[in-house]
Amino acid sequence: MYDFTTFKPRRGIGAEKWSTFERQAVDNPDLAPYSIADMEFPAAPEITAALKEAADFGIYGYTVADSSYRDAVCAWMDRRHGWAVEPTWIFQTYGVVPAMNLALHALTAPGDAVIIQPPVYPPFRAVVTSTGRRVLENPLRVKDGRYEMDLEGLEALARRSEAKVFFLCSPHNPVGRVWTRRELQAAADICAANGVTVFSDEIHADFVHPGSVHIPFAALDGPAARECIVGTSASKSFNLAGLVTANIIVSDPDLRARLTGKVVGYTGEYTNYFGLAATRAAYEQGEPWLEALLEVIRGNYDYCKNFMAEKFPSVTVYPLEGTYLLWADFNSLGLEPAELERFMVEHQLYLDEGYLFGTGGAGFERINLACPRQCLTAAMERLDAAAAEFGFKR
Ligand SMILES: Cc1ncc(COP(=O)(O)O)c(C=O)c1O
Structure with a gap:
C-alpha cells in the first residue's frame, strides 16, 4: 500500500x-x-496532503500550536507509549538539539557539567562544549553482547557538585538500546538523589522493535521523573526533519517556566507553520x-x-x-x-x-x-x- x-x-x-x-x-x-x-x-501520503493543503492556504504568518495540535500530540503519546501528557506541558522548539541548548542556558552556568553516555549522537557533546559547560562521560559498557548503562559510574559522576544535567538518549543512538524500566528507574533514582536534572531525548521512541518497550522517562516514579525534560518530535518517525519542529514536554510548571522563559532568546517563540501541519497529520493519520x-x-x-x-x-x-x-x-x-x-x-x-x-x-x-x-x-x-x-x- x-x-x-x-x-x-x-x-x-x-x-x-x-x-x-x-x-x-x-x-x-x-x-x-x-x-x-x-x-x-x-x-x-496523509502528511503530504496536509502540507499541500497548508501551502494552498497561502498565508504563512506567525504560528503557534493550537489546542487541536496539542491534543494530537497528547493522543499519540498516550496511544503509542501509554503516557498521559497534559496539553499545557508541551512547547515547541526548532528541534530537540536546540532544546538541549536551551535547557543548558536555563538550568546551568558556564563551568557546570553535563553527564553523557558515549558512544552517543555527537551533538550531545557539542551542545555541552559549545555552551561553555563541561562534559562528564559515563561510557556505556558491553555485557554479553549488549550495551548497558554503567550505573555505578553514573552515580559517581552525579555525586560531583558540578554535575547539573544528565543528557539521556532513550532509545539510544547509535547503539540501538531501548532502556528497560529497571535501568531507567535506577538512573532516575541516582539523579534524584544528587539533584541532577534529566533531559531525556526520546526522538527515536517510535522505533521500538518486538521484545522491547519504550518507557518515557517522565512516566517513571519519583522526583527525577516529575522534574525532567522530554525531547520528542515526529521528525524521525515520519521523516520530517527538514520541517524543524520538536515538542518538548515538561510536566513540572516551575521547570517549564524556566525553560519557556528562555525560548524567545534561544529558539524563538513561534513555530514552523508547515511543521505543525505535518506533525498533526502524522500523529492523527500516520x-x-x-x-x-x-x-x-x-x-x-x-x-x-x-x-x-x-x-x-x-x-x-x-x-x-x-x-x-x-x-x-x-x-x-x-x-x-x-x-x-x-x-x-x-x-x-x-x-x-x-x-x-x-x-x-x-x-x-x-x-x-x-x-x-x-x-x-x-x-x-x-x-x-x-x-x-x-x-x-x-
Ligand atoms: C538522538 C537524537 N537526538 C536528536 C536528533 C536531532 O534532533 P533535531 O533535529 O530535532 O534537533 C537526532 C538526529 O539524528 C538524534 O538521533
Missing part, C-alpha cells in the same frame, strides 16, 4: 546527507548515502504508515545482520532494539579508524564512522537502514567485493 521500494535520489534539494556527493563530486546516480538519521522514503515502515526497517536489519554473519563473521552487529540505525564493530578487520573510513569511502560506502560518536566508537560503523532494500543490497555487495579485493581476514 505504501511505497518503500522506489529509490528517489535527493540531489540538488539541499539534503544534508546527500551533500557529501556534491562535495566529493560523486556523480554515480545509483549511489545512496547511509549516514545521517533521516530516511530515503517519501513521507506518508500510524498505519509507521507500522508498515517498522516492518521494512526490521526486514532491512535482518538482511544486513544475516549478510554480515555469513560474509563477515568476525564483525559484531549489535541487536536492534530501537532506532533504524545498525551499529557494528569492525575492529576485527585490523584497520585504524582513519583507514577504515578511507576504505569505506574509497568503495563508495558512505556510512557514519563510529569515532564520531565519541568514546567507545572507534572502529565501529553506523549504517542507516531507512532506505529501499536495494540500496542496502548494493552496499553489502560492495563491501563484500572490496573486502575480497583487500584479502581481509573476516
Whole structure:
C-alpha cells in the first residue's frame, strides 16, 4: 500500500546527507548515502496532503500550536507509549538539539557539567562544549553482547557538585538500546538523589522493535521523573526533519517556566507553520504508515545482520532494539579508524564512522537502514567485493 521500494535520489534539494556527493563530486546516480538519521522514503501520503493543503492556504504568518495540535500530540503519546501528557506541558522548539541548548542556558552556568553516555549522537557533546559547560562521560559498557548503562559510574559522576544535567538518549543512538524500566528507574533514582536534572531525548521512541518497550522517562516514579525534560518530535518517525519542529514536554510548571522563559532568546517563540501541519497529520493519520515502515526497517536489519554473519563473521552487529540505525564493530578487520573510513569511502560506502560518536566508537560503523532494500543490497555487495579485493581476514 505504501511505497518503500522506489529509490528517489535527493540531489540538488539541499539534503544534508546527500551533500557529501556534491562535495566529493560523486556523480554515480545509483549511489545512496547511509549516514545521517533521516530516511530515503517519501513521507506518508496523509502528511503530504496536509502540507499541500497548508501551502494552498497561502498565508504563512506567525504560528503557534493550537489546542487541536496539542491534543494530537497528547493522543499519540498516550496511544503509542501509554503516557498521559497534559496539553499545557508541551512547547515547541526548532528541534530537540536546540532544546538541549536551551535547557543548558536555563538550568546551568558556564563551568557546570553535563553527564553523557558515549558512544552517543555527537551533538550531545557539542551542545555541552559549545555552551561553555563541561562534559562528564559515563561510557556505556558491553555485557554479553549488549550495551548497558554503567550505573555505578553514573552515580559517581552525579555525586560531583558540578554535575547539573544528565543528557539521556532513550532509545539510544547509535547503539540501538531501548532502556528497560529497571535501568531507567535506577538512573532516575541516582539523579534524584544528587539533584541532577534529566533531559531525556526520546526522538527515536517510535522505533521500538518486538521484545522491547519504550518507557518515557517522565512516566517513571519519583522526583527525577516529575522534574525532567522530554525531547520528542515526529521528525524521525515520519521523516520530517527538514520541517524543524520538536515538542518538548515538561510536566513540572516551575521547570517549564524556566525553560519557556528562555525560548524567545534561544529558539524563538513561534513555530514552523508547515511543521505543525505535518506533525498533526502524522500523529492523527500516520500510524498505519509507521507500522508498515517498522516492518521494512526490521526486514532491512535482518538482511544486513544475516549478510554480515555469513560474509563477515568476525564483525559484531549489535541487536536492534530501537532506532533504524545498525551499529557494528569492525575492529576485527585490523584497520585504524582513519583507514577504515578511507576504505569505506574509497568503495563508495558512505556510512557514519563510529569515532564520531565519541568514546567507545572507534572502529565501529553506523549504517542507516531507512532506505529501499536495494540500496542496502548494493552496499553489502560492495563491501563484500572490496573486502575480497583487500584479502581481509573476516
Ligand atoms: C538522538 C537524537 N537526538 C536528536 C536528533 C536531532 O534532533 P533535531 O533535529 O530535532 O534537533 C537526532 C538526529 O539524528 C538524534 O538521533
